[in-house]
Amino acid sequence: MPDEASKSTNSNESGKSWEEQDPDIVREVTIDEYKPYGTLTLTLIYFAIVALMWVFMYFVEFAGNAPSIIE
Amino acid sequence: MHIHKFEQFWIKLSFVLIAFFVATVVYGFVAMDLKVIGDHATIDPQNLADTKFGNPGVREVTRNGQTEYEVYVQTIQFAFNPGTAQPIEVPVDTRVTFYITSPDVLHGFDVAGTNLNTMAIPGQVAKFTTIFPEVREYGIVCNEYCGPAHHVMEGKIKVVPKSEFDKSNLVE
Numbered sequence: 001m002p003d004e005a006s007k008s009t010n011s012n013e014s015g016k017s018w019e020e021q022d023p024d025i026v027r028e029v030t031i032d033e034y035k036p037y038g039t040l041t042l043t044l045i046y047f048a049i050v051a052l053m054w055v056f057m058y059f060v061e062f063a064g065n066a067p068s069i070i071e
Numbered sequence: 072m073h074i075h076k077f078e079q080f081w082i083k084l085s086f087v088l089i090a091f092f093v094a095t096v097v098y099g100f101v102a103m104d105l106k107v108i109g110d111h112a113t114i115d116p117q118n119l120a121d122t123k124f125g126n127p128g129v130r131e132v133t134r135n136g137q138t139e140y141e142v143y144v145q146t147i148q149f150a151f152n153p154g155t156a157q158p159i160e161v162p163v164d165t166r167v168t169f170y171i172t173s174p175d176v177l178h179g180f181d182v183a184g185t186n187l188n189t190m191a192i193p194g195q196v197a198k199f200t201t202i203f204p205e206v207r208e209y210g211i212v213c214n215e216y217c218g219p220a221h222h223v224m225e226g227k228i229k230v231v232p233k234s235e236f237d238k239s240n241l242v243e
Contacts, residue, residue, distance in 0.1 A: 009226035031075055043081050047088060058095055068186040069106040071168075 108189045111198035116174045119145065124172055128242035129161060130230050139166040143242075146171060146178035146191040148218050153213050154226025161203060161228065162236040168200040179214035182228060191213055202228040 074082075074190070099105045119125055127143040127201075140161055145152045147197045154157050171180050173191040181188040189197040213224035230238075 004116065015148050031073060034075070036077060040077050040081070043084075046086055047081075051088065051091065054092060054095070058099065058239045062186065063099055063103055063105060065184070067201045069180075069201055070166075070201040071106065 098221065106199075108143065108197055108199055111170075112196040113194055114172055114196050116172070116193040119174050122172075123170070126242050127157065129153075130243075131238065131239065131241055134166075137166065139168065142167060143167045144169060144171045144180065144191075146173045146180060146213065146217075148175050149213070149220040149224040151180070151213075151224070151226035152213055154230045155224075156227070158208070158227035158229040159211075159241075160237065160240060161230055163203055163206050163230050165233070166200055166202055168198065168218050171197045176217050177215050178224070179212070181214040183210040183212055188214070202227075204233055206230050210242045 109203040111114050114122060114124070123130075123141075123143045124145050127191075130141045130143070132139050132141055142153075142159055142161065144154060144159070150156065151159075169180075170186075171189060171191045172195065173193045175193065177193070179188070180191050187199065187201055189199060191197060203229035207230055207232070209228040211228060213221055217224065
């Protein structure tokens with residue numbers, strides 16, 4: 001998307017595309033075009049592990065550890 | 072401030088997780104009827120001799136027409152009395168109420184591998200009721216550091232069949 005990307009060119013260097021300004025940049029995207037699905041996946045896996053371990057710890061290791069205090 | 076929508080999502084998810092933790096604890100105490108040690112009574116730790124703790128052991132009581140047992144335990148440096156010198160013997164499938172206090176320093180009374188676990192605080196009486204569901208021996212350990220021999224402070228609870236329960240060891 002060179003046309004769209006060149007809009008973000010720095011104003012004091014107008015005329016030069018961002019590729020010319022910094023050849024290391026392969027493609028520039030806006031913050032909302034950036035979609036870190038890998039990070040999202042890892043985060044969801046992490047949340048799932050925490051939730052499952054909580055359920056195990058609370059309902060199995062704690063509540064299932066009879067005899068318990070009944071009064 | 073602009074926050075990326077993925078980031079907004081997992082920030083919200085964190086709050087959902089906290090709400091879930093709180094909800095499970097509330098469920099445990101409301102629906103599953105879990106109990107914790109409450110605030111039972113205070114006592115003068117210098118004068119336990121004048122109380123039931125002066126003659127600690129297992130007592131038989133009748134409550135609501137049912138035979139139940141009360142166990143008075145002193146935790147001392149570095150033993151449970153009773154528990155260490157002789158095991159606390161109680162019958163299976165019977166309500167047993169423990170009263171625990173300490174004349175010297177802070178101790179723990181943890182029936183290993185169960186949810187029976189309380190602090191023994193000088194001046195406070197810890198009380199809890201339980202029913203032992205099976206015939207077996209349980210270990211008691213002190214889980215609050217109480218001095219140089221804390222690590223050897225242990226005792227036993229012997230749960231016996233009702234028919235084998237020896238009432239001659241009961242205290243008055």
